[in-house]
Amino acid sequence: MAAAAAAGGWPALGRAQTPAPGSLEKSVRVIVAYGAGSATDTLARFLADRIAKRGGRPAVVENKPGADGNIAAEAAVRAPNDMYTLLVSGSSTHAANASIYKKLPFDPEADFTPISNLASAPFILLVNPQRIQARSIKEFLDWARAGGGRDLSFASTSVGNRVAGERFRQVANLKAVNVQYRASSQAMTDLLGGQFDFYFCDVATAIPQVKAGKTVALAVSVRGRLAALPEVPTLAESGFADFDVASWIAMWSALASTPPNVSATLAQWVSEALDSPEGREFVAGKGLLTVKSGAATLAALQRRDTTVWGKIIREAGMQQP
Numbered sequence: 001m002a003a004a005a006a007a008g009g010w011p012a013l014g015r016a017q018t019p020a021p022g023s024l025e026k027s028v029r030v031i032v033a034y035g036a037g038s039a040t041d042t043l044a045r046f047l048a049d050r051i052a053k054r055g056g057r058p059a060v061v062e063n064k065p066g067a068d069g070n071i072a073a074e075a076a077v078r079a080p081n082d083m084y085t086l087l088v089s090g091s092s093t094h095a096a097n098a099s100i101y102k103k104l105p106f107d108p109e110a111d112f113t114p115i116s117n118l119a120s121a122p123f124i125l126l127v128n129p130q131r132i133q134a135r136s137i138k139e140f141l142d143w144a145r146a147g148g149g150r151d152l153s154f155a156s157t158s159v160g161n162r163v164a165g166e167r168f169r170q171v172a173n174l175k176a177v178n179v180q181y182r183a184s185s186q187a188m189t190d191l192l193g194g195q196f197d198f199y200f201c202d203v204a205t206a207i208p209q210v211k212a213g214k215t216v217a218l219a220v221s222v223r224g225r226l227a228a229l230p231e232v233p234t235l236a237e238s239g240f241a242d243f244d245v246a247s248w249i250a251m252w253s254a255l256a257s258t259p260p261n262v263s264a265t266l267a268q269w270v271s272e273a274l275d276s277p278e279g280r281e282f283v284a285g286k287g288l289l290t291v292k293s294g295a296a297t298l299a300a301l302q303r304r305d306t307t308v309w310g311k312i313i314r315e316a317g318m319q320q321p
Contacts (some may be wrong), residue, residue: 024055024262026083033072033089035065039204039286040249043118044088046282047251050273051266068159069093074105076112081257086115086266090249092159095305099313100159101320108306112252113263114298116270119288121247123164123200123221124210124232131194137218137238140198144174152176153196155187160247163309164200164221166316171240191215200245203228204287221245222289248291248305250298267295 030048034040041063048059060083064072069092076087087093094108106112127134134140144152154169154176156162162178169176179196181187184205191199192214200221207228209215217232223244225234235243251270253263271293273279283290291297313319 024057027057028059029079029083029085030059030061031072031076031087032061032063033065033069033093036063039288040088042286043249047270047273051269054269068097070097070104076254077106079254079257084262085254085257087252091247091305094302096159096309096313098306099310100318111255113255113260114295115251115253115263115267116293116295117248117250117291117298117301118274119249119283120291121202121288123161124203124206125218126191126199126201126206126215127218128191128194129216135216140218141172153179155179155181155196155199157181157184157187161200163312164245167245167312170315
């Protein structure tokens with residue numbers, strides 16, 4: 001199934017003419033790489049509802065979390081062609097995992113057609129003020145280096161914030177070990193309990209604790225400041241000019257079950273939904289950033305972060321045995 005697209009890379013997607021409602025010949029299956037209730041899941045359901053209304057066919061959402069998204073991606077590739085199959089995942093399955101895993105049960109490029117990137121998920125670098133008396137990156141680094149070279153520790157709950165933490169460790173020349181958690185809430189509990197030194201936390205989990213004064217936000221991981229915390233500088237502003245790490249959420253179609261012309265139509269519908277005032281409000285309400293949508297933008301983002309994240313992953317020794 002990979003051979004159809006392998007020779008020329010991703011099929012080109014143009015702007016299709018808007019079909020009339022009821023024009024889809026099949027129902028749509030949307031496989032989500034994360035659990036029900038997550039930001040990725042709720043965004044997928046928002047878009048599935050819009051696709052169903054535009055196409056006049058049901059859009060059924062299936063959650064298949066686990067293995068950094070690989071379970072969902074494999075399920076999409078192997079799905080029967082009784083429906084058009086879409087995958088909602090992100091920077092793990094289609095950028096990082098090629099470097100983390102020795103072998104993937106799917107080809108991130110050849111088995112999928114890009115539909116659109118959906119949102120960006122930046123991180124906020126947090127410390128516990130009861131443990132570390134630092135209010136800036138400089139103060140944090142001074143504190144860390146005054147420790148006689150001891151190993152620091154940092155939390156992660158996903159490939160994305162692990163990459164952010166490893167990248168920070170690399171560019172700041174810090175000795176730091178990673179502590180993995182299954183959920184942001186668990187990592188936050190241990191940050192407040194003083195179990196580790198720093199945490200690149202997702203925005204939705206971080207902001208309530210920052211507003212309550214329980215954690216200190218030292219910097220954000222992307223190039224622009226966040227509207228919700230405008231006083232918090234970026235890492236680029238704090239002395240690390242090239243620092244720009246965020247997870248992203250995106251949608252692909254499985255090439256084996258969804259013809260390119262259908263993918264082009266779906267890409268148009270998804271971009272229109274995301275670019276609408278309702279779509280922008282929905283994305284922002286989940287603690288995510290709106291992004292330029294579209295198939296070509298997603299293809300370029302995927303290629304970029306496969307290279308950039310791959311280098312960070314290899315240098316950090318994040319590969320699975």
